[in-house]
Amino acid sequence: MIIAISGLTCTGKTTLARALEQALPGTHVSFSKFIKLLATNNGSSAPDRLLLQNLGEESVRQDPEKFTRNFLDFADFHKTSVLVIDGLRHLTVRHELERAASKANRHFLLIYLETPSNIRLTRASLRGVAEQELESIDAHPSEEDVKSGLRNHADLVIDTSEPVEMEVAEVKRTIARQPKAHIENIA
Numbered sequence: 001m002i003i004a005i006s007g008l009t010c011t012g013k014t015t016l017a018r019a020l021e022q023a024l025p026g027t028h029v030s031f032s033k034f035i036k037l038l039a040t041n042n043g044s045s046a047p048d049r050l051l052l053q054n055l056g057e058e059s060v061r062q063d064p065e066k067f068t069r070n071f072l073d074f075a076d077f078h079k080t081s082v083l084v085i086d087g088l089r090h091l092t093v094r095h096e097l098e099r100a101a102s103k104a105n106r107h108f109l110l111i112y113l114e115t116p117s118n119i120r121l122t123r124a125s126l127r128g129v130a131e132q133e134l135e136s137i138d139a140h141p142s143e144e145d146v147k148s149g150l151r152n153h154a155d156l157v158i159d160t161s162e163p164v165e166m167e168v169a170e171v172k173r174t175i176a177r178q179p180k181a182h183i184e185n186i187a
Contacts, residue, residue, distance in 0.1 A: 003084045004109070006087075007114065014087075016158075019165075027076070034075075038056075042055070088110070089142050094153060116159075
């Protein structure tokens with residue numbers, strides 16, 4: 001199974017992914033870490049968020065199939081029964097992930113996270129990100145599909161103002177309803 005988590009910055013994607021990694025169990029991998037590796041391989045020793053957003057956007061635009069294939073290799077997709085991915089930002093990559101899951105006879109689940117703006121701002125502030133910077137992050141082209149399309153393609157939309165344990169329980173209930181989902185210990 002591939003579980004992909006999408007949502008704007010500071011909506012709790014990594015928090016939920018780590019909790020699911022423990023609860024299912026599974027393997028958690030983030031697009032952010034993969035893009036950082038690409039940046040390092042391109043000679044950038046300390047890439048900032050804008051450089052990473054630009055690199056990710058360009059890589060996906062050039063060849064989404066290759067980008068996704070390389071990401072799944074990075075994630076050791078074929079060595080784990082449950083892959084929990086955080087940071088999905090593009091509909092084309094969502095399509096490629098679903099296709100890869102189908103080819104491997106696995107289920108694909110897209111979770112979209114929503115968080116009230118006041119909570120996002122608080123979380124951003126705790127990370128040292130000012131409101132204006134958060135707005136700038138949200139305005140980047142790499143966020144367009146997150147804001148407009150991925151929510152509409154989600155199998156599950158979660159309000160992350162609730163405790164993460166409730167989010168995990170909701171994901172488990174959704175997995176249990178999937179016809180092909182055969183994952184031990186999801187109860």
